[in-house]
Amino acid sequence: MKRIDLHTHSNVSDGLLSPRDLVRLAADEGISAIAVADHDTVDGIDEALEAGGEFGVKVVPAIEISVDHEDGSLHLLGYFIDHHNPDLLETLQNLKRAREERNILIISRLNELGYAVKLEDVRGMSPNGTYGRAHIAEALVASGYFSDVGSAFDALLNRDGPAYVDRYRLPLKDAVHHIHNAGGAAVWAHPGTHGDRLERLLDRLERWKGYGLDGIESDYCNHTMQLRDRLRSLAHQHGLIYTGGSDFHGSIKPENTIGSGPEGEEIDYKCLIRLTERVERVRSAKSTP
Numbered sequence: 001m002k003r004i005d006l007h008t009h010s011n012v013s014d015g016l017l018s019p020r021d022l023v024r025l026a027a028d029e030g031i032s033a034i035a036v037a038d039h040d041t042v043d044g045i046d047e048a049l050e051a052g053g054e055f056g057v058k059v060v061p062a063i064e065i066s067v068d069h070e071d072g073s074l075h076l077l078g079y080f081i082d083h084h085n086p087d088l089l090e091t092l093q094n095l096k097r098a099r100e101e102r103n104i105l106i107i108s109r110l111n112e113l114g115y116a117v118k119l120e121d122v123r124g125m126s127p128n129g130t131y132g133r134a135h136i137a138e139a140l141v142a143s144g145y146f147s148d149v150g151s152a153f154d155a156l157l158n159r160d161g162p163a164y165v166d167r168y169r170l171p172l173k174d175a176v177h178h179i180h181n182a183g184g185a186a187v188w189a190h191p192g193t194h195g196d197r198l199e200r201l202l203d204r205l206e207r208w209k210g211y212g213l214d215g216i217e218s219d220y221c222n223h224t225m226q227l228r229d230r231l232r233s234l235a236h237q238h239g240l241i242y243t244g245g246s247d248f249h250g251s252i253k254p255e256n257t258i259g260s261g262p263e264g265e266e267i268d269y270k271c272l273i274r275l276t277e278r279v280e281r282v283r284s285a286k287s288t289p
């Protein structure tokens, strides 16, 4: 059976490896297909596709977008998107602007609280120009305020922390629309990370299906087999597909090993087949008025 991984990050968002090195690692690990799904950006896709040709790995152009729904927020994966689609690019540009405004607000809160971090320090932590709370935390560590990034989050940057500022997110329905418009399929990422709120969210699946949601990431690295099986059968019940991935980021998240699904199992190759079929459906629905 061929190994796949439908959820990985490069250093174009918060992963450690460049898109090229990420694809090369996949090849070294015997992975035949990999989705590069950076947060709110498609800037790594061209490099990844080129590396895919070089190393003999099928690269699925993807994205992971943080979205709002009626009861909180979630991560939405967009698969097989046309990463040059003008509508998608404009949307991502707007999100980037919102994120920058939020970073500035967080930094000014930190300054009010007596932490002398500057925007330039934080920008220096992110070579690719996309930066966020993780990079702000790194700047706080570099300035000697905290011994590690985790403590900076705990003391200041977590949702209930004194320097936390909420940010603008796309509504789920709109994000699904933009993904479909770019010819891709939209999948709810890692439902298991919602903890005890999961049950409430699962009750919303029918509604989200109405928004056009295509699938659920059941075979997520940190899910138990029990949760995987439950999400797979819910997907089936609702006429959705299921996908799987490791959420590989590099050594900053060592438990998310490339190519690994729930409880260290390999990710089912069928996920890729079903995803491909689903994308064809999305595209033919788009072309039929």
Ligand SMILES: [Zn+2]
Pocket (backbone or CB within 6 Å): 064, 075, 189, 190
């Ligand atoms: Zn995520």
Ligand SMILES: [Zn+2]
Pocket (backbone or CB within 6 Å): 007, 009, 064, 247
């Ligand atoms: Zn992710």
